[in-house]
Amino acid sequence: MxxxxxxxxxxxxxxxxxxxxxxxxxxxxxxxxxxxxxxxxxxxxxxxxxxxxxxxxxxxxxxxxxxxxxxxxxxxxxxxxxxxxxxxxxxxxxxxxxxxxxxxxxxxxxxxxxxxxxxxxxxxxxxxxxxxxxxxxxxxxxxxxxxxxxxxxxxxxxxxxxxxxxFDSVPSDLGAYMVSQYMHTHHHLDLASLKMSVTKLKGGFSGGTIQSMMEIIYQQQQQQQLHNDGTKENMNDPYSLATRRGVDKGTLIPKLQRDHDFGHQWQTFFIMSAINEKVVRRSWSIWTDRGQSYGPLFTYQERTSVPHFLVALLLTSAVCTIFPLLTAMARYTPSFFRKLMHWLPGSGDGPTAEQRAKGGFEMQFVGVSESEPYDEAKRIRAIVKGFRDPGYxxxxxxxxxxxxxxxxxxxxxxxxxxxxxxxxxxFGQILIDRLTKDQGMVFQVKDL
Missing domain, CATH: 3.40.50.720 (NAD(P)-binding Rossmann-like Domain)
Known part of the structure; x- marks a missing residue:
């Protein structure tokens, strides 16, 4: 070669x-x-x-x-x-x-x-x-x-x-970067808060993705049990990947409430938020180290929009039930947990070409600037879209x-x-330019 x-x-x-x-x-x-x-x-x-x-x-x-x-x-x-x-x-x-x-x-x-x-x-x-x-x-x-x-x-x-x-974590990370750049360029202000909601998501899971998720749970529990190394604390720390600490508390389970910024839809848990939020906060910290911070008070959160309260309640309940159950299994019955992994789809399995062709996603971001007392904060909306199966x-x-x-x-x-x-x-803007070439993806940002 x-x-x-x-x-x-x-x-x-x-x-x-x-x-x-x-x-x-x-x-x-x-x-x-x-x-x-x-x-x-x-x-x-x-x-x-x-x-x-x-x-x-x-x-x-x-x-x-x-x-x-x-x-x-x-x-x-x-x-x-x-x-x-x-x-x-x-x-x-x-x-x-x-x-x-x-x-x-x-x-x-x-x-x-x-x-x-x-x-x-x-x-x-x-x-x-x-x-x-x-x-x-x-x-x-x-x-x-x-x-x-x-x-x-x-x-x-x-x-x-x-x-x-x-999909972990380019749309979230570049979306946050794009909003910050727009806020600085058009308004000369820092970004105080940014929230993202997934308003459309259609795609499948492959066996490799499922196995990776299970392996994370298993390795986390084994390390914590054998070495008492603070793995659990690191997993729950919103700044575990960052070079410095910010003001974000990073809650995993959202309040069940509507959000008028996202069509007045109910907001619930987004499964990718556990990694995406940490990646975005690492970006914030690295840009801060470079002297180009999003803003010293920058906070970030991700959610999923659903139209009905019962759907939001069901998804939130599932998160509060399934993940703690898998965590307990990995810690107290590791041999059974390993057997469960073998029963689940393995690497090589995944959605068909027809299923992948019907996939797509849309993420909406709403950013708010820092402002002086009595000054009205600037608000920005951004949209990131993909037109294929998000994961594959x-x-x-x-x-x-x-x-x-x-x-x-x-x-x-x-x-x-x-x-x-x-x-x-x-990669910054250079990757955005490559992804949006020939409308392969959409990255848009404007004032609200």
């Missing part, structure tokens, strides 16, 4: 990995077509550089050559030019194999979960080889672990390690475009000095 093969997609034979590979094919074909048109156009015009259109070369990596070949065969059906696509054998249990791969590329995309089990060796190899890294994890305890262990090393090596580049369509778009930010625009990225970063602090 030559050095220009970037990005390398690690975990390409898994459910999300295969779909990410298909998205890269989609981008590759589009870029080739646009480049041909640009060349024709440039015969009579001075060609303008456009990093969004420049083609790229990439490779697939995984543990099993036979499975990788099957994935490539599927991709060749979509684009016959991929018959020479590189296939690379690498295993997280074999550091030498990881080093061999990562020494020859600038950026790797990882879809190999649960990251608590398989993520750390790849991050360590990226730091050894000075290779940038993006993934789709929503596992906040694991992110906390790599921040504590490797953030300074990543900065020293100027390596960008960027977890949570999928738009997630693939988001993680692939995150990697392509590094491939195409490394020197313009706000996070190019390295560290364990967030999507907003790593």
């Amino acid at each position: 030559s050095l220009h093969r970037e990005p390398v997609l690690f975990g390409a034979t898994g459910f999300t990995g295969q779909l990410t590979a298909e998205y890269l094919v989609e981008v590759h074909k589009q870029n080739v077509t646009e480049e041909k048109l640009t060349i024709i156009w440039s015969i009579n015009e001075t060609r303008k550089e456009n990093s969004l259109l420049t083609n790229f070369s990439w490779a697939l990596a995984g543990r099993n050559l036979g499975k990788l070949e099957k994935v490539r065969d599927r991709l060749i059906e979509l684009d016959s030019s991929l018959k020479d696509l590189d296939l690379i054998i690498a295993n997280t249990n074999q550091p030498d194999s990881l080093d061999a791969v990562l020494s020859q590329t600038r950026v790797v995309i990882s879809t190999v979960g649960p990251f608590t089990l398989y993520g750390t060796p790849l991050v360590e190899a990226c730091l050894r080889q000075k290779t940038h890294y993006v993934d789709i994890t929503g596992e906040s305890p694991w992110i906390k672990t790599i921040i504590d262990k490797y953030d300074q090393q990543a900065k020293d090596n100027q390596v960008m390690i960027v977890p949570s580049c999928g 369509g738009d997630t693939c778009r988001m993680v692939a475009e995150s990697a392509l930010c590094i491939v195409k625009s490394l020197h313009q990225l706000p996070g190019n000095k390295g560290g364990i970063l967030t999507p907003a602090t790593a």
Whole structure:
């Protein structure tokens, strides 16, 4: 494999990995077509550089050559030019194999979960080889672990390690960033509070996602029980991933109340808020460290909008029942909990193509500025939309475009000095521009 093969997609034979590979094919074909048109156009015009259109070369990596070949065969059906696509054998249990791969590329995309089990060796190899890294994890305890262990090393090596580049947590993180930028640019004010509500969500769960969620619960309880290391406190700490503390209290279960800012609908728990809110607060803290804070009093919360009180009550009750029950099982009957994990859908299972095509999401944000006494605060509304299955369509778009930010625009990225970063602090507006190209996603913001 030559050095220009970037990005390398690690975990390409898994459910999300295969779909990410298909998205890269989609981008590759589009870029080739646009480049041909640009060349024709440039015969009579001075060609303008456009990093969004420049083609790229990439490779697939995984543990099993036979499975990788099957994935490539599927991709060749979509684009016959991929018959020479590189296939690379690498295993997280074999550091030498990881080093061999990562020494020859600038950026790797990882879809190999649960990251608590398989993520750390790849991050360590990226730091050894000075290779940038993006993934789709929503596992906040694991992110906390790599921040504590490797953030300074990543900065020293100027390596960008960027977890949570999928539906966890790009829409939330870039949405908050966009609102803050608008508030500063248009009103020259800090952002005091920001709330987000999911107003549309249609998509499925894959076996890998379910297994990752169960693994988080299991590892959290085992660590707490064996080492008494404060894991529970870290999980409940709204600033567990941040570099500094703010004023947010971070409540998990919302009050059952209507919110006129979101169509006067009932607000209830959003399952992704446990990771998204922490990622947004880490972004706030990193931007503050850089002297570009959202605001010293910044608070953030996420909810889901539902039209009926009974639906809100049912969802809230389920959260208050199911998660404590699973936590108790993981702590007091770990062997049974492991059996339960085996009974649930495993990696490789997920929504069908027809189901994914019907997916989509919409998130609405309402931000309020800081204000002097007797001054009226400025209020801003933002909308982030996706038009594919959030977990297995738009997630693939988001993680692939995150990697392509590094491939195409490394020197313009706000996070190019390295560290364990967030999507907003790593990529900022450049990722928004890539995601909104050709209306692939929508990021809109305006005054209320």
